[in-house]
Amino acid sequence: MKNIGILGLGNIARKMASTVNLMDDVNLYAVASRSIDKAELFKEEHFAEVAYGSYLELVQDENIDLVYIAVPHSHHAKLIELAINNNKPVLCEKAFTTNLEEAKRVIALAHEKKVFVAEAIWTRYLPSRYIIEQLLESDIIGKISLIDSNLGYKVVENERINKIELAGGALLDLTVYPINFTCMFLGSDIKNINSTVIKMKSGVDGIENVTFVYNNGILATLNTSVYSRLNRKGVIYGSKGYIEIENINNPEKISIYNEEGELSQEILPPEQLTGFEYQVNACFDAIDEGLLEPKQMPHSEILRMMEIMDQLRKSWDIVFPWEE
Secondary structure: OEEEEEEOOOHHHHHHHHHHHHOOOEEEEEEEOOOHHHHHHHHHHHOOOEEEOOHHHHHOOOOOOEEEEOOOHHHHHHHHHHHHHOOOOEEEEOOOOOOHHHHHHHHHHHHHHOOOEEEEOHHHOOHHHHHHHHHHHOOOOOOEEEEEEEEEOOOOOOHHHHOHHHOOOOHHHHHHHHHHHHHHHHOOOEEEEEEEEEEOOOOOEEEEEEEEEEOOOOEEEEEEEOOOOOOOOEEEEEOOEEEEEEOOOOOOEEEEEEOOOOEEEEEOOOOOOOOOHHHHHHHHHHHHOOOOOOOOOOHHHHHHHHHHHHHHHHHHOOOOHHHO
């Protein structure tokens, strides 16, 4: 039985806790918050064994096999380093860090200390990813010319989303998904990136339209909003048809259309517990193999995604307080 410890006890931590409780070979061992009362309540609600009132206490617990970090982006790098320095493998929520510099630093530390580190961008680990890859490799839609994707939820009232001091905005929370969706299937050999942004009153990004122009001539368009729920679809267009993915965040249906626009096939991804189980299993598989990174989301890809997001923020003139 593998023991997981969770740092930060918000909504995403609740989903991970619920997932772990459904798994057969993984145990929700410990939870930690800066408030012991909150940790104790979370422990009781989610059947953890131990509650800690500090993050340090959790990462020093010898019984923990993997630390899952679910705090705001602004605190990711510091807590990844805390876990690494205590020899604890880490699965950190997306976005991995707030910028490329932080990501390089913590990954370098992980390699120096020989400690496993992964990013919890769950779409990279889902079976649907491989279904789509196999369809593209089969040439069922021919030569790709365009990918379009979008993701939006009405989260504008969320305090964390509004605060620049917590690395808020749409980019690190939402746009990270269309970016990963696009790069999973097209790679990241991008010639240039163009974008338009509408900022929130606090100065962080609220709506964005991003265009990737690839060196091979393929175009990708990405749209994100914190003001409304978008249809969350991804469409991959080819010379012989197109593939439509229902919900790029966690694909519910994959539909293949021919060049006349007629539906030729529908694929439903395998049933899942919550979808989070795949990243947990991937981490433990990699750790058991003695790897420092999961095959599904290697460190080189983490760095490339952070580089793209840094480039976007720079073009929007959005600077986090610790970067000034």
